Amino acid sequence: MSDSKAFRQEIRAWLEENCPESMRSKAKPEEQVWGGRNIQFPSEDARVWFERCVEKGYCVPDWPKEYGGAGFDQKQTRIFQQEMTRLNCRPPQVNLGIWMAGPAILEFGTEEQKREHLPKIARGEIRWCQGYSEPGAGSDLAGLQCKAESDGDEYVINGSKIWTSYADHSDWIYCLVRTDSDAPKHNGITFLLFDMASEGVEAKPIELITGETHFCQTFFDNVRVPKKNALGEENKGWTVAKRVLEFERDMMSDMESTAVNSGQSPRSIGQKFLGDEDGRVTDEVFRHAIAKHEVQRRGLEMSQQRMIDEYMQGIGDPRIAMIFKYVGTEEEKSKYELMVKMAGEHSLGWGEGYTENEIQMTKDWMGAKTHSIAGGTSEIQLNIIAKRALGLPEK
Amino acid sequence: MSLAFNEEQRSLKDTARDFARDNTPVEALRQLRDTQDELGYSKEHWAQMVELGFGGVIFPEAYSGFDFGVKGLAGCMEEFGRTLTVSPLLSSVALSGSLILEAGNEAQKSKWLPAIAMGEKLVSVALEETSRHNPQATALSAEKVADGYKLNGKKTLVIDGHVADLLLVVARTSGQAGEQDGISLFLVDPEAQGVDVQRTVLTDSRNYARLELSDVVVAQDALLGEEGQGFAPLDKALDVARICLAAEMFGSIQEAFERTVEYFKERKQFGVLIGTFQALQHRAAHMYTEVQVCKTILMDALNALESGADNAPALVSGAKAKISEVAELVSNEAVQLHGGIGVTDELDIGLFLKRARLSQILLGDERFHYQRYATLSGF
Numbered sequence: 001m002s003d004s005k006a007f008r009q010e011i012r013a014w015l016e017e018n019c020p021e022s023m024r025s026k027a028k029p030e031e032q033v034w035g036g037r038n039i040q041f042p043s044e045d046a047r048v049w050f051e052r053c054v055e056k057g058y059c060v061p062d063w064p065k066e067y068g069g070a071g072f073d074q075k076q077t078r079i080f081q082q083e084m085t086r087l088n089c090r091p092p093q094v095n096l097g098i099w100m101a102g103p104a105i106l107e108f109g110t111e112e113q114k115r116e117h118l119p120k121i122a123r124g125e126i127r128w129c130q131g132y133s134e135p136g137a138g139s140d141l142a143g144l145q146c147k148a149e150s151d152g153d154e155y156v157i158n159g160s161k162i163w164t165s166y167a168d169h170s171d172w173i174y175c176l177v178r179t180d181s182d183a184p185k186h187n188g189i190t191f192l193l194f195d196m197a198s199e200g201v202e203a204k205p206i207e208l209i210t211g212e213t214h215f216c217q218t219f220f221d222n223v224r225v226p227k228k229n230a231l232g233e234e235n236k237g238w239t240v241a242k243r244v245l246e247f248e249r250d251m252m253s254d255m256e257s258t259a260v261n262s263g264q265s266p267r268s269i270g271q272k273f274l275g276d277e278d279g280r281v282t283d284e285v286f287r288h289a290i291a292k293h294e295v296q297r298r299g300l301e302m303s304q305q306r307m308i309d310e311y312m313q314g315i316g317d318p319r320i321a322m323i324f325k326y327v328g329t330e331e332e333k334s335k336y337e338l339m340v341k342m343a344g345e346h347s348l349g350w351g352e353g354y355t356e357n358e359i360q361m362t363k364d365w366m367g368a369k370t371h372s373i374a375g376g377t378s379e380i381q382l383n384i385i386a387k388r389a390l391g392l393p394e395k
Numbered sequence: 396m397s398l399a400f401n402e403e404q405r406s407l408k409d410t411a412r413d414f415a416r417d418n419t420p421v422e423a424l425r426q427l428r429d430t431q432d433e434l435g436y437s438k439e440h441w442a443q444m445v446e447l448g449f450g451g452v453i454f455p456e457a458y459s460g461f462d463f464g465v466k467g468l469a470g471c472m473e474e475f476g477r478t479l480t481v482s483p484l485l486s487s488v489a490l491s492g493s494l495i496l497e498a499g500n501e502a503q504k505s506k507w508l509p510a511i512a513m514g515e516k517l518v519s520v521a522l523e524e525t526s527r528h529n530p531q532a533t534a535l536s537a538e539k540v541a542d543g544y545k546l547n548g549k550k551t552l553v554i555d556g557h558v559a560d561l562l563l564v565v566a567r568t569s570g571q572a573g574e575q576d577g578i579s580l581f582l583v584d585p586e587a588q589g590v591d592v593q594r595t596v597l598t599d600s601r602n603y604a605r606l607e608l609s610d611v612v613v614a615q616d617a618l619l620g621e622e623g624q625g626f627a628p629l630d631k632a633l634d635v636a637r638i639c640l641a642a643e644m645f646g647s648i649q650e651a652f653e654r655t656v657e658y659f660k661e662r663k664q665f666g667v668l669i670g671t672f673q674a675l676q677h678r679a680a681h682m683y684t685e686v687q688v689c690k691t692i693l694m695d696a697l698n699a700l701e702s703g704a705d706n707a708p709a710l711v712s713g714a715k716a717k718i719s720e721v722a723e724l725v726s727n728e729a730v731q732l733h734g735g736i737g738v739t740d741e742l743d744i745g746l747f748l749k750r751a752r753l754s755q756i757l758l759g760d761e762r763f764h765y766q767r768y769a770t771l772s773g774f
Contacts, residue, residue: 267774281774284766290774291765295713299692306398306691313399323684385683386676390656395671 007076011083018052019089020045026090026263033093036127037171050124053092060098060122063106067114068122096165097121097128100247101174101193108191108232108240117172117193129196131161131175131218132241139380141176142185142238146220148177148192150227155179155192157200157223163374167203167216170196174244180235191237194225210366248375249325264361266290269339273346289338293331300327319389326381329372336365396698398691400470407463408470410447412477418443419480421743427481428600434558435594435602436481445514450488453635454496458508465635466697469642476646479750481601483517485643486554490636491518491563497628498580498620507561519559521550521583521606522629528759530565530629531575535608537566544568544618546581546589546611554757556604557594559585564608568623575626580619587611599753600746634711637758638696641711641718644754645693648722651729651747652682658733678728685721692717709771716764719755726751 063069146159180188454460510516535548570577659670696714699707
């Protein structure tokens, strides 16, 4: 038996033994475990599953063991994920630390920073949020103005950040601040890590069109942060920031497959509202549109696999990764528009007279609008493709 | 199965690319068109292509083939699409060859497949009867008579029909147009009495013909496969041809797209390169994402077809549909983004536009194929 076969069997056996039955389905928003100082478990099974994974380093399987991971290489990580998917296991915890702060610290952090932060992320002890956008700096992120002034061994931070997801529930923030106002805008930014419990930090939730309030505006009033908390060098934070945006882009292009939603698809909605007794969708225009959606969706999902297969054949092309966020979020929007057109009022309910699942569809439709904006708008993604994939000239 | 071509497939594809670059650049198509070539393809080029083995890629070794699979042939088709190479590869090899392989008896296979692979004979399938691809709508009648059948009816858009040595005629022996049952396949000699083949000239300067059969009598052994059961093998052969055509289209899409991006980097207006304009950058970037998705969808369908997966027909339809849509998008954008020169005959882009539209409708456009995908997927 090959090593990877044995490895797969070992993982499969462990998951079957240790993942509680109730953890083998997609988690609803209120069922997710976010970690943090005030970690909460929606059920006893969720706690057991979390603790077992933490013990094995399975929350971050590809991180080195010394930082709380399982130390798996790329191939092992893929096998691990395939086996998780096979059993439909929920992630034991979801967290911006795992997706973004952790990988950034692994890549750019000092040994001291790695030892301080990574094990806490792996064990779900600290919940992170992201301080990127500002009221005056959205797509023009590098135009950010939140200021960090030098005072001895500390920075003093003043300004505000917006779209800081769950800032009101987070323990630490990774935050872009301006440390040099005279330099060209990309060269005066520092990537700073600090405790949200610091004096002078205030987070106010913002209500979205979906009714959700997980985005916040976060204010900093003379917040003092040790200079050693900078990730990477002072004024060189843009390099780190761009890398984190790539992590975010990859995560968001996968949103559709991991997203918690009503569980409805264009096909199921079409069959429910427009299907005959054999399940044939009787409206040819919608039938065409459903097919088109399915073909595109599969094309997008299989593109991830194609990228890997091409690397295995020695003909890999890194540019493909640039399409995922744009194609994924745009496709998601058209998918929900299609569902709304077919389900009519049943996908626009907002209260009395509509089931929980129907109202979830309404939320999904609106929620999709945020995905092609957050983490770099579709227009910014097209800019990136034009410049880096096609080599088109800049003015 | 990998979504990337393996080393052997890439090597074959490289051979096709080099051949097309050296022998059949777009200029070769122009020459055939401008000289109103009687055959509409170059016998010399076809002989060279056969010499290089392209004729036998998908056939078993027993029939002078290389058993290299449809994935191997599709890689070549992609390269030929880049230069708009004219050849009987689609009609004679991918479609007719597959049909004989699927439906033929041993005698028919050993007579025709080596001849096709070696380029000694050209075979065309006569299928279409209306302006839209719809195999089960076949109405051309085949009536049982003593010792054989009598065929009556018309066909159109018979690819390479005017130069075919043999026609595979899709006919109805029973039932009504629209039914899958009752379709039968016949080997018809174009020289036989009552067969009228008329070449038609279309905008892509490729080769098509109309066919009229008036009381054409064929012998019992002219039947290919079982009487009334022709639809299943026809559909299978069509899928091989559809994916090969989609691969060719994908090659043309890439070429037209890349030429457009290059033009962005050369052409100046308002004192700057037009590629600096964001309005144009976004259109190019969007096309790039579509091209990438097409590539995946094509490879995915090829894998399904080659491994005989249950969902292969649905994925082939998905690929032909998606690639047809993107062919329309990219060919139109390529013309528009070249501006005035884009609508001149001098620039090759117009030839890509013309071929794109023909290949879109050939063997089923996106409307046909999304509906077929839905039927095959159970909705």
